[in-house]
Amino acid sequence: EVQLVESGGGLVQPGGSLRLSCAASGFTVSSNYMSWVRQAPGKGLEWVSVIYSGGSTYYADSVKGRFTISRHNSKNTLYLQMNSLRAEDTAVYYCARLVAAAGTKSGAFDIWGQGTMVTVSS
Amino acid sequence: EIVMTQSPATLSVSPGERATLSCRASQSVSSNLAWYQQKPGQAPRLLIYGASTRATGIPARFSGSGSGTEFTLTISSLQSEDFAVYYCQQYNNQYTFGQGTKLEIK
Secondary structure: OOEEEEEOOEEEOOOOOEEEEEEEEOOOHHHOEEEEEEEOOOOOEEEEEEEOOOOOEEEOOOOOOOEEEEEEOOOOEEEEEEOOOOHHHOEEEEEEEEEEOOOOOOEEEEEEOOOEEEEEOO | OOOEEEEOOEEEEOOOOOEEEEEEEOOOOOOOEEEEEEOOOOOOEEEEEOOOEEOOOOOOOEEEEEEOOEEEEEEOOOOHHHOOEEEEEEOOOOOEEOOOEEEEEO
């Protein structure tokens, strides 16, 4: 079964750090384009970051310089290292697989995890 | 950044009737447009990609249309399980989502 399971969320103080994990099963993370998408409480969806199969990474302006996306190939796991956290980073964080249109590096998100909640508060 | 605007914010429709949801892009996104359904406490589910292609396992009552800046999601005959929040998303230039349309029972 194709599945994504996130972990690592929790309560952290402003300025603190947290690392989220996303374990995949049924497919290979390193052969796919993978993303993080977040959703603040009661709000809409916001794309955060993407890592392509070749290893290149991209970030939303709101997290650039503070967040780092990475993967561990042998563990088939995606990560999001979050530093210098702010109150506005409070959200449910989803990992998702990106299914790219032929010949492109962009597409829709076809597989989603259940999400992990990150709360930034003192 | 491409801004996606969905309308209406809330749509009240009776079961069995047709629902039409709109999504407008601030600049052309070609056909690089997806629709998602999200129920409370759940992750989003991909319904439509490429503006009009149904994702695997999505019932035929869901259809998408449009290109450029104007897009529509139509649900032909609403079932009880269809009442949810719907998001459009462009992937022509990075990734941005609309603010969502809540489809509620009339």
